[in-house]
Amino acid sequence: MSSDAPVDTPVPNAAEPFSGAPVDVDDRFEPPPDIILRSSDSIDFHCHKNILAHVSPFFSDMFGAVSGNQDIQKDGKAVIPLVEPSTVLYGLLPRVYPAHTSRDFTLTDPVDLNDICAIHEAANKFQMVRAQVLIEDMLLHSPLLDLHPHRFFAIGCIRNITPLIRKAALCTLRDTTDPVIPFIPEFELITGNRALELVNFFQRCALRAQLIAGNTNSVHHEMLALAEQYHTVITSHEASGQPFVWWRADGHAAQCGPTDEKVGGIWTQEILPPQWYRNHVRHVANTLRFVPNGATAHSAAIDVAPAERAAIAACPECAQYALRDLANFASQLKKVIEWSNEEIVDTTWE
Structure with missing residues (x-):
């Protein structure tokens, strides 16, 4: 004899340790599960009221008012239907259970x-x-x-x-x-504004990084021995305070040594390093336009092009000290760029 009455499909249980099945005594939670959370895609998670109430004022208030939906029972436990799918409960519940949060x-x-x-x-x-x-x-x-x-x-x-x-x-x-x-x-x-914030952040970091690198090209006399300035890289060895070789006035080849700049027949208050260094810094600034971070600044600063290496080799002073000084300069530039980016990110998202 056949029947047209619908047959209820049992709701499957979640995987262990939320399956409600007995587990090894060493891994068993105490007390046993006494409440079921049913996901929106019909998966039953067997849980413990005391644990949920301890970690969640939401469930604590719920259990104080009513122990689940008394019209839905399974294995002698009240069932609480939730709007969250099982993937969310699998991601959340292990992070509130004591035996799991220790991992x-x-x-x-x-x-x-x-x-x-x-x-x-x-x-x-x-x-x-x-x-x-x-x-x-x-x-x-x-x-x-x-x-x-x-x-x-x-x-x-x-x-x-x-x-x-x-x-x-x-x-x-x-x-x-x-x-x-x-x-x-x-x-x-x-929102589109959020995406625009990220674009503007990148542009600000790129412009600032180029400015920082560019400001190592020409500095006032009194700034040569000063410590780190806003938008300015230290232009001397941090340990000794001595200027990098390309800022020194003596010992260079005629075509290399730093010179005061003359504009309109008048000497300026600035001192210029050799042309090879100015070319190199221009390359560094251009690189930071596209990748404005400290690691890139460091690698670009120590990666000297063949033409600039030839100019360095032609000067006794630069040949002896320039590459070593560039390594120190690269480390300082990296720190200033990273500091700059941190300052920009903090002011963009306060």
């Missing part, structure tokens, strides 16, 4: 980013502060940040995580083999 959680696969915004949003909704902090720490220290900085920037904007926005923005300044920004799903969720 190090990392984001190492780009797939791990697919639900991270929704997981962080759920932690905020359920007032799970520690889970929010853990997720933000995972994002800030993920090895993926260097590889996908634009995606992390968008995630930071969506979830309003200012430290992540700043760190990701700085990472977008780094050199990459593929400068083309790939399709990023999170970019569809941020």
Whole structure:
């Protein structure tokens, strides 16, 4: 005899340790699960009221008012339907359970980013502060940040995580083999103003970096021995305070030595380094126009073109000291560029 009555399909349980199945006594939570959270895609997560109430004022208030939906029962436990899908609960619940939060959680696969915004949003909704902090720490220290900085920037904007926005923005300044920004799903969720902020940030860093490098081309006499100035690289050895060889007045070949500049028949208050150095600095500034970060500044400053190397070799003083001084200069330039970018990022996203 057949029947046309519908047959209820059992709701599957989540994977361990949220399956509700008995586990090894050494790994068992105490007390046993006594509440079920049902995801929007119908997966049952067997949880513990005391743990959820401890980590979440949201659930604490809920359990104080009513123990789940009494009309829905399974295995003698009340069932609480949620709007979050199972992927979000799988990402959130292990980060609030004591046996799991003692482990190090990392984001190492780009797939791990697919639900991270929704997981962080759920932690905020359920007032799970520690889970929010853990997720933000995972994002800030993920090895993926260097590889996908634009995606992390968008995630930071969506979830309003200012430290992540700043760190990701700085990472977008780094050199990459593929400068083309790939399709990023999170970019569809941020405003045009947010995307424009990132573009303006890059332009500000690039202009400032070029200015910093350019200001090493000509300085006033009294600035030669001064410490780091705003927009200015130190022009002497940090340890000894002695000017770099290209700023010294004595010992150079005739075609090399620094000279005062004469404009309209009048000597200026500036001193110019050799032409080879001015050419080199121009190249450094041009490089920073496209990749305005400290590492690029350092590598460009020590990468001397063949024509400039020939000019260095033709001068006794430069041949002896120039390349060594350029290494020191490159380190100083790197620090100033990094400081500049940090200053810009802090004022852009306060």
